[in-house]
Amino acid sequence: MNSQHGEQSTSRRDALGWWRATPLYLRIIGAVALGVAVGVTLGEQAAALEIPAKLVLRLLGALAPPLILLAIMQALMRAHLGGRQALRLVTLLATNTLVAIGIGLLVANVLQPGSWSHATPAHESAKAAAAANPLAQFLDNVPKSIAGPFSDNGAVMGVIFIAVAMGVALRSLRHHEVRTVEDLVHVALESLITILHWIIDLVPLAVFGVVASIIGVKGFRDFLALGGFVVAVLAALTLQAGYYLTRVKLESWAPPLYVLRGVRDALVMAFSTGSSTATMPVTYARLRDNVGLREQSASMGALVGANFNNDGTALYEAMSALFVAQLLGMQLTLSQQFIVVVTSIVASVGAAGIPEAGLVTMTMVFKAVALPTDYIAMLLTVDWFLDRCRTAINVMGDVTVSCLLDGKTRERADTQPP
Template identity: 65%
Template sequence: MPLTLFAGWYRLPLYYQILLALLLGIVVGVAWGSDAAVLALPGKLILRLLGALAPPLILAAIVHTLMTAEFGGRDSLKLARLLILNTLVAIFIGLSVANLIQPGVGADLVVPATHADISQKSANPNPLVTFLDNVPKSLFGPLGDDGKVIGVIFIGVAFGIALRSQRERAIGTAEDLAELALTTLIRVLHWIIAVVPLAVFGIIASIVGTQGFGGFKALGLFVASVIIALTLQAIYYLTRIRFGSWVRPLMVLRGTRDALVTAFSTASSTATMPVTFRCLRDQVGIREKSASLGALVGANFNNDGTALYEAMAALFIAQMLGMQLDLQQQILVVLTSVMASVGAAGIPEAGLVTMTMVFNAVGLPLQFIPILLTVDWFLDRCRTAINVMGDINVSCLIDGKRTGTLGNKP
């Protein structure tokens, strides 16, 4: 019976698992009160592993994407310029809305004590805390001079198991090596994502038990703020199409609605790529090269909705903790969001991976990420639709003001 329940649990979509973990965490947090604080430790372990894996995973994704993407000609330079501009505009919109509405102000969450503080207060430190301190904060940290052998063992076991299925694979080119590295890192990421609901349960129970529901009252305003920002980004896309392409905005929306609905329902811009390409070419009438550059090549780099969300999430958590991110820190959020979003389209749960990098860049505690995960299943679908709309925008602008293949005229 337990095995049946276990198998049934993992057959559920991840967002169902997270919602159930949220509800269970609230119940346990209310029932246990301050005693639920101990449940945060497994969640911190999972988030630390995710934070350690994120930088090399993004690095491998960028290297693989740049090696395999087909570039060439003036249109490719225009593609790069449009992708950078769209991402910067998205982050600017996100930061502006978050600074204006300030959805996290008034939550008054308390920054948790560090593990060192816990150890100093106790003559007999918790074994779980000691174990957590030995888990590597970065993938290559244990291989340097920190001297934590347990971290080396963690890395060796994880990648040894992940590479077993690839041990017969032939490596003939540098591209093969880059693909092997990315495949292995994504396999390890799947293992971590599988236990993310456990992190949500433990940390939500801990927050509710020790700090009450203050942190969750602001979530509704945060969701509304993100939707407002994503809507403004969509208006920006359609405005650029109106003045920079032969296609009309309403025509684009009608012709690509299948792609937008697919993006919202699957929460995957990668899975939506062929649908986007077909809609642009067959329904809108964009030239095949323009549709290919925007919907297939550009989609590997374009994550405007995700970058917007990461920037807003960082400000939201900072506001909840009463931390003021100055202009320099917000610029750092912008730079980190841009770099983290490049090449992340093919990574499962890309927003969760890149969020750890953005939080680390400005010193925000990762253990508050589970608060965002409780609404992320919905916002992920919204921002994926915006990511795909960004691909559509780029294709239309590359096609320019010339007549389309279906004979439509401006």
């Protein structure tokens, strides 16, 4: 009996290990393919499969505010800033982010990829199926925010969910010493990131559910518009890259093509891993060894600035909000687009340390202008590719800031770049 139980536990661990060892983008591609097949097969009966997507999005929405709060606090506490260079760094980061969001909104307003197709709100299509589904009743007990259950005396199940999740997540940190405020913030952030990893494991399930439900109920119409969205985002990211190279040419001693050749390893790593945090050491090393920047310039831009610089992410989230609004036939006013700008900036600051940061912060941007977060799950079908593209732009932004901080004179005036 015990041997059978042991074999079952081992097989479950092996299955979970295989699932986590498979890259997220491959799991998402498989989920899309399976969702298409199930949606075509089941037709309108596939509407109930939208509920797993809603569950994942609700969990992401609940985690977003505390994650962003703790990430910004940790980034500000750990950043070594001081003097005129610090002010220059902050100015460059703010300018680059504002330009990125401006480019994103401009391209989205000009191309209007969401208007290439029209969609009805996703929650209307599945309302009838969800009403009788026990999973929908379970979804109602999942807290929409971490603080929500504590303000509602009747939300006992929500408190239990949070207690169990935090208790399990903190098991690996229970022996971590807490001597300073920074230690306390670190433990809190690490516990939330542990929970976030669990939710990310469920993202392919959400993609499967939303693809199957949309195709089963409405066919392929909504997904055709995603092609226009991908084209628009790539066009905007290309314009942002052009802006970076122009600034390097005008305000730095290093020629743009020379810089690109020097940091190409970092850009390729950023695209392949989808993580600007993992790429930081490579970016710094290439800026020092290949490009020849001063140590202070390379470290300020590639190490310190990278914790705040997420231009590609901010651009993408602003465009996503406009795309979904266009898809639903909603017109965001200038004031609402300004709210998108402000929220995208706040959400992008410090998000470099959060895995799949775009998934977390996008819920905040959507809620700020009252857009349905249901459509974030649809964007996940192409997010795995666009995430790599915008991460490469994030790293290119770090490189640009380092070059601009280095100025127009090289450290060794007796040598010149080839």
